[in-house]
Amino acid sequence: MVIQGGGMNGTAIENFACVIFNVSFMNCTWHAGRTASGDTQYFLYWKTSRKEDFTECQNYIKDNWGRHTGCRFQNVTIENKRAYFLVNGSRSGKNIQSYEKIIVLYKIEKLTPPLNVTVNCTEASHGCEIRWQPPRTSHVKKHNCFKYELVIENKSDPEKNIKTISKTEKSITVNSYIFESFSTEKRYSVKIRATDNGCLVSPSWGEWTAPIEFGKEKLTSTSSYPFFLIPMLAVSLMLFLCTVNSYLSRTSATVPQPRDLFRELSPTDFQVEHKNQLIKHETEEIITIIEEVT
Known part of the structure; x- marks a missing residue:
């Protein structure tokens, strides 16, 4: 049930809606009237019985211009209650059209999950x-x-x-x-x-x-492929390294050190080398002579 009071047409709030969630929290929101100016401010009042006095919202929701566009409530009890809402306001000291609505609270509750x-x-x-x-x-x-x-x-x-x-x-x-x-x-x-x-x-x-x-999720060949691939690669690598190591062991040998051709002979070394050459030459001549006599 919606009631609009006296005032300039189009200044009352629009799209008023409330929702109760998480057992005892309630949010109510609205839009500014289509003819309301930027300096229009709104105020929400509510009660759960006709005998009660209206109570103003204590926690307003505001837009970027500081204008009230909603209200947050805590510790709301539903039972079989009806709630009475009144939203009025002012604009440059002038009254605007008021808005009233009666809501059955259990109908606006958003049930929690089971x-x-x-x-x-x-x-x-x-x-x-x-x-x-x-x-x-x-x-x-x-x-x-x-x-x-x-x-x-x-x-x-x-x-x-x-x-x-x-x-x-x-x-x-x-x-x-x-x-x-x-x-x-x-x-x-x-x-x-x-x-x-x-x-x-x-x-x-x-x-x-x-x-x-x-x-239980059954593994498929696609999902299990990486788990089998890693061990196979490791085994293949080990076999390759063993083959290379065995081949090197069979073919490797001690390489003699080359003679240093550039090492200079000392005078003493030169004399010894020359003497050895003479002895070798004389021996070759003796052997040759003996062969001729025979």
């Missing part, structure tokens, strides 16, 4: 039991006030970059589900969210749980 999600798979039965607890709220205690949506994804194909291969969606009203298409050689993920099941709960779907993975 809690304590667990998956228990048994290979013998080829099935998995998925269990969870209802989302947290400040006003609903009965488990049957919620219904749930489950999305189960098969994540076992690495060639598709772990994208969804098959998807199963279920909407159920209990706190457990048996997944019967389970394969021990595949990997899966499941996420869950909740909504109203005929109680004072928001009719909109709540937040998803973080994906919970389960099952």
Whole structure:
């Protein structure tokens, strides 16, 4: 229900909306009126009973020009309450058109994800039991006030970059589900969210749980190739080094040191060398003579 008070047309706020999240936090936002000037300032007041007095927002959301465009609330209780909102303001000392709205609080709640999600798979039965607890709220205690949506994804194909291969969606009203298409050689993920099941709960779907993975991912030839390649390269390198070492051991030999042809002979060395040459020459002559006599 929306009510606009007196004032210049087009100066009242537009697109007013509120949302309750994380059980007890609430944000309300709005846009400035289409004919409101830049110096227009807005003020929000609210109450949860007609008998109460309006209370002004204590934590405004502001735009780049310092103009109020929303309000943050804490410790909001929902129960069966209606909230009454009033937004008015001023422009250069002049009143602008006011805005009033009544909201049923439970209808604007964004439900938290379901809690304590667990998956228990048994290979013998080829099935998995998925269990969870209802989302947290400040006003609903009965488990049957919620219904749930489950999305189960098969994540076992690495060639598709772990994208969804098959998807199963279920909407159920209990706190457990048996997944019967389970394969021990595949990997899966499941996420869950909740909504109203005929109680004072928001009719909109709540937040998803973080994906919970389960099952076993089978290695393919593509994924296992690097693990086999490294040992094979190491063995090949060792065999090559052993072959080279054996070849060098068989072919290597001691190389004699070359005579230093450039070393100068001392006078004494020269005389000894000359004497040896003479003795050698005389011996050759003796042998030759003996051969001739014979």
